[in-house]
Amino acid sequence: xxxxxxxxxxxxxxxxxKFIITGGKPLMGEVTIGGAxxxxxAILPATLLAGGKCVLENLPNxxxxxxxxxxxxxxxxxxxxxxxxTLEIDTTHIMGTEVPNEMSRQMRASYYFLGALLxxxxxxxxxxxxxxxxxxxxxxxxxKAFTALGAEDSVRAxxxxxxxxxxxxxxxxxxxVSVGATINAMLAAVMAHGTTILENVAxxxxxxxVANFLNTMxxxxxxxxTDVIKIRGVEKMHGCNYSIIPDQIEAxxxxxxxxxxxxxxxIKNVIPKHLEPITAKLERAGVLVEEYDDAVRVCRTGKLESxxxxxxxxxxxxxxxxxxxxxxxTIAQGTSIVTEGIWENRFRFADELLRMGANIQVDxxxxxxxxxxxxxxxxxxxxxxxxxxxxxxxxxxxxxxSEIEEIAHIERGYEGIVEKLQGLGADIRRISIPxxxxxxxx
Numbered sequence: 421x422x423x424x425x426x427x428x429x430x431x432x433x434x435x436x437x438k439f440i441i442t443g444g445k446p447l448m449g450e451v452t453i454g455g456a457x458x459x460x461x462a463i464l465p466a467t468l469l470a471g472g473k474c475v476l477e478n479l480p481n482x483x484x485x486x487x488x489x490x491x492x493x494x495x496x497x498x499x500x501x502x503x504x505x506t507l508e509i510d511t512t513h514i515m516g517t518e519v520p521n522e523m524s525r526q527m528r529a530s531y532y533f534l535g536a537l538l539x540x541x542x543x544x545x546x547x548x549x550x551x552x553x554x555x556x557x558x559x560x561x562x563x564k565a566f567t568a569l570g571a572e573d574s575v576r577a578x579x580x581x582x583x584x585x586x587x588x589x590x591x592x593x594x595x596x597v598s599v600g601a602t603i604n605a606m607l608a609a610v611m612a613h614g615t616t617i618l619e620n621v622a623x624x625x626x627x628x629x630v631a632n633f634l635n636t637m638x639x640x641x642x643x644x645x646t647d648v649i650k651i652r653g654v655e656k657m658h659g660c661n662y663s664i665i666p667d668q669i670e671a672x673x674x675x676x677x678x679x680x681x682x683x684x685x686x687i688k689n690v691i692p693k694h695l696e697p698i699t700a701k702l703e704r705a706g707v708l709v710e711e712y713d714d715a716v717r718v719c720r721t722g723k724l725e726s727x728x729x730x731x732x733x734x735x736x737x738x739x740x741x742x743x744x745x746x747x748x749x750t751i752a753q754g755t756s757i758v759t760e761g762i763w764e765n766r767f768r769f770a771d772e773l774l775r776m777g778a779n780i781q782v783d784x785x786x787x788x789x790x791x792x793x794x795x796x797x798x799x800x801x802x803x804x805x806x807x808x809x810x811x812x813x814x815x816x817x818x819x820x821x822s823e824i825e826e827i828a829h830i831e832r833g834y835e836g837i838v839e840k841l842q843g844l845g846a847d848i849r850r851i852s853i854p855x856x857x858x859x860x861x862x
Contacts, residue, residue: 439824439838441815442847443797447683449844453671453690454480455505455664457833459626461529462603463633463664464488464509467497468536469610470637472659473510479664481505481835483828484527491523491533510659518545521579527832531559531600534582535607538571543583548575561594561601568592569605569612589614589653597622597733602649603630609651610639616651623647624734625694629665636660666690669740670834671716672698673809676744677841678718679707680751680817685844688715697737701727701745705752726754726791731761743769743810750778751817752791760785769807772800776818797822802829809834816846 455478465488467474479485481504489507493499496515500508517537524530524547537544559580563573568591571584589612594601599622609616621627623645631644637660640652671690678685679702692699692711699709702718706725710717727749731739739762749756750773760766767782774780775798779790797820802808808830815822824830827850830837841848 437827437850437852439812439815439827439830440821440849440851441812441818441824442821443681443795443816443818445816445845445847446681447678447685447816447841447844447846450686450688451674451840451844452688453666453674454478454835456480456626456629456667457482457484457669458529458599458624458667459629459664460485461488461527462532462607462626462630463662464492465529465532465536466607466630466633466637467492467509468495468511468514468533469540469607469634469639469657470659471512471540471657473508473512474637474659475502475506475508475661477506477661477663478666479505479507480667480670480833482831482833484529484832487523487527488529491519491530494520494523514541517541517543518579519547521547528600531562531580532604532607534562534566534580535604538566538582538584539587539608539611542585542587543581545579545581548578548580559600561596561598562604564594565592565601565605565618566608569608569616571608587612587653589616589651591617592619594618594620596620599624599627602627606631606634606641606644606649606651610634610641610654611657612651612653614653616653618649618651619647621647621649622733624738625665625668625691633660633662636662665694668694668698669738669806671695672738672741673744673813673834674840675699675702675709675716675718676741676748677813677816679705679720679724680748680813682720683844684717684719686715686717690714690716692716697735698741701729701737705748724748724752724791726752726756726789728757728759730759733762736761739763739766740806742766743806744813746770746780746787746789747773747810747814749789750780750792750795750814752789754791756789756791758787758789760787766807768803769810772798772803772807772811773814775800776814776822778814794819796820799823799825801825802827805829805833809837812837812841812848816841816848
């Protein structure tokens with residue numbers, strides 16, 4: 421994994437770099453999708469449960485993964501890079517159960533260390549997590565599961581503490597469907613005494629991937645991907661070799677980019693079934709999607725048709741794809757209505773699209789988008805990971821040259837995005853502003 425970006429860990433969010441994109445070129449060719457970010461950031465903490473060596477393959481080379489690796493190292497794990505996308509992680513000699521404050525605050529997924537540490541050691545401390553600001557994302561459902569398993573929780577000086585002398589299997593019905601709470605409950609329960617039943621759980625592909633990884637380490641987790649997960653606690657777990665699934669959202673992003681630019685792109689290393697909610701919407705919008713065993717081809721030659729979209733938990737339309745599909749609708753014929761059913765603040769990119777000539781009006785969780793003939797280039801700023809990816813797609817199709825700032829958000833979830841897009845014929849480059857020039861400007 422790469423060294424974590426120094427600006428990211430100083431809390432400066434990479435204001436020294438930006439993307440320069442000249443739009444108007446249809447994307448053509450092939451692109452290969454990496455491992456799933458949302459699976460990787462849960463599986464990395466889960467290696468703590470092994471108390472031995474795990475070899476993880478198909479890891480995405482992104483900053484969120486690098487941050488997770490640095491946390492593991494800080495806690496005493498031995499991490500070796502076997503190749504660009506494969507790590508050997510030995511968690512035999514973990515030296516503590518507290519995640520360093522500054523590290524845990526850099527990404528939302530740091531809360532998975534709570535469940536993993538609690539499951540193995542019976543105690544854990546993690547700072548209140550950071551990540552993209554998409555509105556209130558409380559961890560009350562995580563704590564509900566921990567408490568049901570017999571743990572006590574407290575918050576002191578911005579740190580979440582959980583502790584138990586004897587985790588016991590239990591029954592948990594989640595008040596809301598939560599990916600994070602589902603995974604954290606699984607991590608904490610796999611070595612609890614007895615059977616744990618989790619109901620009203622999330623069913624996303626990466627939930628299934630985490631469960632498969634846990635089972636490969638010796639856990640007994642059944643029902644992942646359905647409404648009910650049953651976990652029979654085991655006394656001990658062990659290391660294993662495991663390959664992470666392809667990234668559904670990265671694949672969907674390139675599907676939308678191909679459609680947005682009127683291109684023809686073969687997207688490789690995917691699981692087409694995971695892409696079905698995205699494929700269905702693209703086809704309804706007039707985009708041709710051809711499915712193969714482990715690839716999809718996306719092609720658009722005609723006009724785009726407007727859509728009504730509402731994000732929902734899997735198998736509904738994924739919230740992480742909403743900003744990208746909203747961008748696509750800015751050049752579709754007619755009026756599209758996009759309803760965000762998961763997060764409150766997921767339309768913050770709308771103001772940036774207005775700068776590019778889009779006709780979009782947002783009222784709370786609903787956006788009304790009137791299609792325009794084309795977008796115009798403009799300087800814009802990424803506010804979060806998926807909004808940033810959406811602005812990249814908008815710039816690829818816009819008339820003229822756009823500048824996108826705060827690209828560290830984007831590189832949290834997209835490995836080699838510049839190189840991959842250049843390989844498809846895009847006119848995109850990354851530039852850095854010398855620190856001295858920046859200081860003079862300030």
